[in-house]
Amino acid sequence: MTRGSDEQRWSRLMVSAQAGNESDYRLLLTELTAVIYNFLRSRFGDQHFIEDCVQESLIAIHQARHTYDPQRNFRPWLFAIVRHKAIDTLSNQNRRKKVVDNYHDELHVLSQAGRQSEAESELSQGDILVSLSPQHREALILTKFIGYSIAEASEKLCISESAVKVRIHRAIHKLQLLLEADEQ
Template identity: 45%
Template sequence: MKIDIDIDIDIGNQKKWAQDERHWAGLMALAHRGDKGAYNQLLTELGDVIYKYLLVRFGRANWLEDMLQECLLAIHKGRHSYDPKRPFRPWLFALVRNRSIDFLRSQRSSGGRQSIDLSTAAAEASYEENHAVKLDAVRLLARMSPDDREALTLTKYAGFSIAEAAAWSGISKTAMKVRVFRALARTRKQLAREKIAL
């Protein structure tokens, strides 16, 4: 039953992933022919996707919107290089990665006070997010059974190998592998439940 729920979530994500892929590729194919409505829809949807992508990487920096707009501009200038027969995401994120690196470089090379402000903003944002992630992890660990907690703490936090963790806990390697696998599955399920509740 537990495994069934996990598999359902994975299959759901994969379907959504594939749907988005086809949807964006279709919109870009229409945009190649000059369909402005499709292009508007594509850029609007990609704007949100890219914003989330950049937010995860750079936190709530005050230049995030500028970076995003640079990415949209890069997509516009490079739209001719997309082949509608190819997957959309690798093309999109290759452009986004490249443009965001260029943006950061240009900010750094402009130097002075602005770059200090930028780094401070980024540091503050990443501190907030890191802190939130740590709190989340502590909360999840506190809810686990002692065996699960020990297995995950040893292998995922302390960086022990399965063999080392098994020796530490006084169980076989196979038993440790099973314990880690089950602990991760329970954690995933817990996180999925929380997402649904939100």
């Protein structure tokens, strides 16, 4: 099948599923499972979190299926969900493992002794990251938690390198403001 015919088929299956056809819905989810897995594997390699992310994506698709508009393309709707679930899964994985490696350079503005340890604690728990917009959180996680270069993050996000830098800067600025507000 070609990309266009896949998209048309998935759109038809989703419309049928929205109308209550369970067998079409089951078929759609079966086909999308492989597509989502391959999409994630092409971006993140062979990592163990991909299985979790596929499952989370399928759950999110199920919960959001009523939002699909058949007048619009299916792929952007699908991959927006998958991309956000990948970010959430990475964020949760990093929070559980407390993987925080390369953010110290960007947090030099928080270098006062007491404030830095509070910032490190909050960031390592990941709780504060949910306050960022998905775009800012995504850029920050890819570069500062996973360790992608600006160029790699740019390629993964399909945006320019300068846009990645701007998102990271804005994310860090917002984190700084949130941490300062917590101190008061």
